[in-house]
Every structure is written in structure tokens, then in C-alpha cells.
Amino acid sequence: MSDTPLLKVRDLSKFYGSRIGCQNVSFELWPGEVLAIVGESGSGKTTLLNCLATRLAPSAGSVEYRMRDGQFRDLYRLSEAERRFLMRTDWGFVHQNPADGLRMTVSAGANVGERLMAIGDRHYGNIRATATDWLGRVEIASDRIDDQPRAFSGGMRQRLQIARNLVTNPRLVFMDEPTGGLDVSVQARLLDLLRGLVSDLGLAAIVVTHDLAVARLLSHRMMVMKDGHIVETGLTDRVLDDPQAPYTQLLVSSILQV
């Protein structure tokens, strides 16, 4: 890991009227590091993720990102053009529902190739070869390349969404309950795949999940949220094996040991 963080978050807050979405969140994320944000529904973890990914404007605080040129930039001061460019090159966003992240009426190949075309790739054969390669990496048979995601199972759709995001070699991927809504056996396979990809590619990732097993398997470090606040943060194994905050203790004891 590098000695400079990739992302610096300072006192991030988001209010909906008088209701708290999240409040005073600060942390740093390092290149290649996977951070899990866990908590029950309504704890503010998705709000926080959407603020970090600039899908929501926060009420206060700052998020700085180290661009590929090494300079830190305040995400909320980027122009819309810069932000959109960042989102389709250096970042990925994996939605819980694959339909939110895929073009359902466009072939799998085009779904993967879209980002390449968006950044100027103009060689059909190369785009198709890259798409084929990525479908292989997410374990989708290459003869499905011209099929639309509508014809795919839930697990396949999720893997296609991951391929679509990773094709431009992003440095940071946001994931919102990436295994939510899948069968247990399908979940296990997807987690395995994700873990392999993240470590092979040296990706940094922020994963929102209510499932401590997902955090255990994927993340190096985790933050526990409750009512919009961070109640505990630390290395994943430490937090899960030796929770300090009463709420984390409750959370850990309330599920089967993983």
C-alpha cells in the first residue's frame, strides 16, 4: 500500500430537513484497501455511500480524492464534466439491483464495452475482445456476449455489472449491498469472485452491507454505523472478534459466528 491515502473524508454530514442521514463522518481510505460500512437499515450507510460517490450532495464536510495525477481534489468542487469522467473511468459503482447499473435492453458485450467507447475506444474487434475477456473473468460464458441481461439470472446480472464497472481499471469501487437479493449459494460464489478480483486488481473499495459475513470475507477494515453516526471503526477481524462498542457487541452476538 502507498503512503498517501486515496480518499480523505472530513466531517461529512447529510441532513434531510431535521432528520439526520449521517453526521460528522471522517476517515481515510488507502489504495488497495477494502472498507466495509455495516449497520442495520436506516443507519445511514447508504446515505454515506451516496455522498462519497457524489450521487448526493452532503450538507457539510468535504471529501478529497487523489486523482491519477497525484493531486487531491475536493469532489464537490469538481465540475460536472470532471465528475462524470471520474465516474466512468477511475471509479465504479455496483448497485444492489443490477438493473440500476446495467442497460437491460443492450447486449452483455455492449454493456461491458460502453465505458470503453465512452472514453474513445473505436475498434470494434478490440472492444469485443476486451468484453469477452471480462465476461470470462466474471465467469460468464463467451457465447452469451450478444444476449441481453434480461435473459440472465440474478447472479449473472450482478457479475455482468461488476465486469461493466471494472473494464476501465478503476482505482476505487463503491458497492451497495452487492450480494443482497441473491440466493445464499450464489452469494458465496459472487463473494469469492469479488475477493479474487479486488486483490488481483489492487482495487480500493467501499462496501455497504448489513451482512457481517460479507464484511468479514471482503474487507480489511470496517466502520459500524448507527443512527447516522460511526460507533466503531477498526480492522475487520479485530472489530468482529473483539467488538468494543456496546452496539457492535450486540450486532456481532446477534448473528451466527462467521
Next chain:
Amino acid sequence: MTDLATYNFAYLDEQTKRMIRRAILKAIAIPGYQVPFASREMPMPYGWGTGGVQVTAAVLGPDDTLKVIDQGADDTTNAVSIRAFFQKVANVRVTTKTAEATIIQTRHRIPEAQLQAGQILVYQVPIPEPLRFLEPRETETRKMHALEEYGLMHVKLYEDIARHGHIATTYAYPVKVEGRYVMDPSPTPKFDNPKMHMSPALQLFGAGREKRIYAVPPHTEVVSLDFEDHPFEIQTFSQPCALCGAKGSYLDEVILDDKGGSMFVCSDTDFCEDRQAKGHRGALAADTAEAAE
């Protein structure tokens, strides 16, 4: 009875013409960019060339010679109607000869004969937004143009190749102008796209119902979107024009009987007649046929 006002030269009042000219100047300054303008109701229906008519009315002067074509022909009803309109309201000289015209208003074709410096080609445009069928929202497409987000355009071409082995867009084939804006060339066949590139003539596009004007100034780069390994190609016809024998012109198929018999003739009637006047003959030209009888 209310006295109907007499109409100004070329129908539109001078204020309106000035407004349209300003839009045209802006369009010329930003090639391929769609400039909103306060399109007026015209005495012909929206969708029937009101954009082209307004642009023509704004650039037309008493010394101009006007040619109007629809589907390449001067004698199609809508072309006749628009030509008659300008004869009535502007009393300008009209012609069917491409070379004689200073302004050519067109729907769906670019003349076969090379246009010259000083000529203006005015296109009638139904849907100016090349992204419209990928994204119906004006607010969103405006943003996509501003940010040069044209990836979706290539997704469509990619899908064509994946499904058909080649790009299946035959008309209104999108182009990139001067390396910046993606533009709809109006529903001309893609056969005509190469004629837009580096044309010495000024090309103006008017969309009345959608209230947009855009332009390709003379000698501007106009590139049809494609892939390096699936380059843009134009239609070719397996036979020459049956009337003038021209090869490499765009042909209309004319049905001759109800048994599948048909012939192919130039869609550009002036081009075809000009060739015939110069003695060129195709397989079914009148005098050849008569001689055969």
C-alpha cells in the same frame, strides 16, 4: 371584414428575420451545435419544412435564385408547394438547375453535382437531436452534448454490428462535426454523408417544430461515426440509372407492374436530365425504348 395585412418580402417580418439570422450566425460560429430559435408558425404545417422555409426566408435576397427539392426531385408536390410559396411572397427567380441556384432548399437529399462556394444548402430537419432516440429528454441530451458524452452513440453502432455483422443505419446517419459536436444530417441517406465533408457550400439546417438551427460552414470536417475495423460505407447500386446510365448516383426504385418488375432511376432529377441532355442514355430511356420498338 378585417383587412389582411400584406406580407413582407419572403413572408417573415424583418425583426423575425434578424432573430433567425442571429441564430444562423451563432450556428455557423459553433459548427454542429443546435441553436434554439423562436420558430414561428408558418403557413405550412410543422413537419413539412417550416424550419427550412424560415432559414431560407431569412437568408433570401431579391437577387437570389432558388431551387427546392424533395427526395432529390424538383417536381415532388411539397417541393413545388414551397417553391410556389417563395415565388409568391418574394418573387425571386427559381430554377431546377443545381448549378444556377444560389440557395437550394432540400428535404432528404443532397444534390449529386458538387456544390460551389457561395451556394447555400438549406436542409429541412424533422428531429435535430441525434441522441433523441437513445435519450428522449432535452435536459439530458443538452448535458450530453455539453460534456461530449457520446459513448451511447457507439453503443448503438456496436449493437448493429453484433447483431447484423454491419452497421444497420441507412439514413439520418450521425456525423461528428469539426471533431466536436455529434450532429444529425437530417434524414438524408448515408450515401450523401460524404458530400457534407469539406463542402465549399454553406450548409444550414432548420428544424421548425423543434425550434433549432444548426450549420456546417464551408470547408468543415464532417465525419460519419464508425469503428476503425468497421469503417463507414455508403450504399452502392448494382446497376446504373435506367434513364441516364449514371453509375454512382443515388437511385429510386420505380415499380413498373404488379409482378415484381422495377427499374432504378436517379433520385436527383436535375442531375439525370442534365446527363440525358448531354446524350447519356440508360437501358430504359424513352428514345432508346422507342428505337427498340
Next chain:
Amino acid sequence: MYVAVKGGEAAIRNAHKLLADRRRGDRDVAPVQLDQIVEQLSLAVDRVMAEGSLYDPELAALAIKQARGDLIEAIFLVRAYRTTLPRFGYTKALETAQMQIERRISATFKDLPGGQLLGPTFDYTHRLLDPELAVDAPIETPGQRDEPEVFTPRVTDILGHDGMIEEDGELPEGAVAGDLTREPLTFPLERDLRLQALARGDEGFLLGLAYSTQRGYARSHPFVGEIRIGEVEVELEVAELDFPLTLGTIRVTECQMVNQFKGSAKQPPQFTRGYGLVFGQSERKAMSMSLCDRALRARELGEDITATAQDEEFVISHSDNVQSTGFVEHLKLPHYVDFQAELDLIRRMRAEHERNRLAGVETKEAAE
């Protein structure tokens, strides 16, 4: 032998002659006069004035006659004429509270200052065809009562006294109301331009959308606060004069729809408004307009946009019947250049398909 299709000019000339003949119809029947149309088909005249955006009954009647009774064609004729007229200036906002009222009803209050006036309405007529109208039966002259003129405040002004309803929208300081006939529309629109577009929008289109809001697609719990029909003065401010110049009176229909609003973080619960104003007498149009106006305020009021009637780009882009009819009908213009290109493509693709099929058969046979 092939003869190219020629003679577009002659065809058009002949078609127009035939049109003139059919328009006149049987010469033994007396031609309809413009004053007959103005007097006896006045609601058709009103619709043409409203959607044609030109208040001139005689011209509207001429347009109806010229269009053989096709109202959208008549609206188109009036619009094409209107657009050539010079602009002298913009009148002051109509004072509908000062209206010389012929009809005024409220569904929200049983009795109110100025009272309820039914006026010349189809409401409560039994829709039975009346053979009397086929012959020229004499019509009784309605009685008239001389009463002192009473001020008839608008219901929304009455509700406004205690803040039960939002105030009339106000333009920001120094803002000038837009003019959609002089500037291109760019979305999103402000309400002034939206109301202009709705006022000239197609009655049928707006009626359908308004109906959809009542059936759950963007429900707004509407009440007719008030509908009033009558004559209002049109006033123009002239720079040289220190009082506004009265140009005359026009007949308009105004509808104030009162809608529920639960309030937001910034605003207390209060009623909101949907507004409709139409030239002439047309309650259906004014009511539809006010329901659509209210639905289209979803963004401003922070409501979820879930239904078609709330979708400003969709509604406004498709509400103008002159635009709609032009583009739908343009499909009958020749498209044979494009069609040729498509024909060629389909032929090519069919040939490829056949080749692939045959190749498939061969491979299969070879495999067997």
C-alpha cells in the same frame, strides 16, 4: 416505357379547386355566413380563438369556414396569421376580480359574496336531441333584472385572507413574463411560460391528462374553488400616458382549482392552486388546464414525479395541436429516399439470412 412522374404543380392546382368545390358543397344550399358562425357556433369560435391564441371572433369564423369545420385546421390558419402581426406591447395582467360576470360557480362554498350564477351552461340540460332546433322555432328572450352591481371577489382571495391557500405566484423583482411565441422554450420552464403553453394547448390532450390525474396518476385532491366566465377589460400601459389605456373587453373563462397540500419542512400545510384561463367560454379547457398546471407544479412543491401529467417536458412538448398534427401528418409526404435505403438493407439482410441458413443446412448434413 417509363415516363417520370411530372406535373406536381397541376396536381396541386386541381386538388385545391376540388377542395374549394367540396367546401362550398351543394350550390342550392345557402352559403354559411361568418356572422352565423360567430353567433350560432360561438363555442367553436371560442376554441379556435383560444388555441389559435388570437382574440378575433370574425377571423376565427373565417378560419372555421375555410377549414370546412375542421377546428385544428382552423386553429392552424389563425396561428399562421397571428405570427405575422407586429407586437405593439404587452397588456397589463387581466383583473379577473373586476369581471363583468355571466357565470360564476364555486364547488367549495355554498354561499359567498357575489353569489353563484349558473349562466349559459349545458349543465343540467338533459342531453335529448331537440327536433325544435331543426326548424326555426322562435327563442324567447331571457328576462333581465336590474340589480345594483356587487363586487364579486375571487374565492381564492377569500381563502387567502387567513393563509389557508398559498398566495398567487409572483415573479421575482424585475422579471418580465416570458413569451413563448418570441423566444424558444428551454426546459425546465417557469410557470409563466408553462401556463402560456397550456392556454394554447389542445383541449383534448389536456382533458385526457387532467382526467388521468383524477384516476390516480398524480392525484391532487382538487376542488373547483371557482369558475367564472365573463367580460374583462384589456389595458395597455403607454409610456406617454400616466394611466393605462383600455383597449376593449374580451370574454374569458377562469378556473381556480384548489388542491390539498400537506406542507413541507419550509411551508405549513395549506391549499395550493391550479390555474386555468382561456379565451371565450370553455370550462372544460379551463378546468383541464388548471388540473394540468397543478400536476406540473410537482417539482416546485417537492412532490414525487411519478405520472405523465407531472412530466413537464412530455406534457408541454406534445400539447400543441398545430405541432402535433403537422408532424403526424407529415408522414404522408414522400419518404421514398429513406425507404429505398431501408429496402436495400432488408434485402441485404434477408440474403445474408438465407446464406447463413443454407450454410447451416450444409454443415448439418455434413455432420450427419
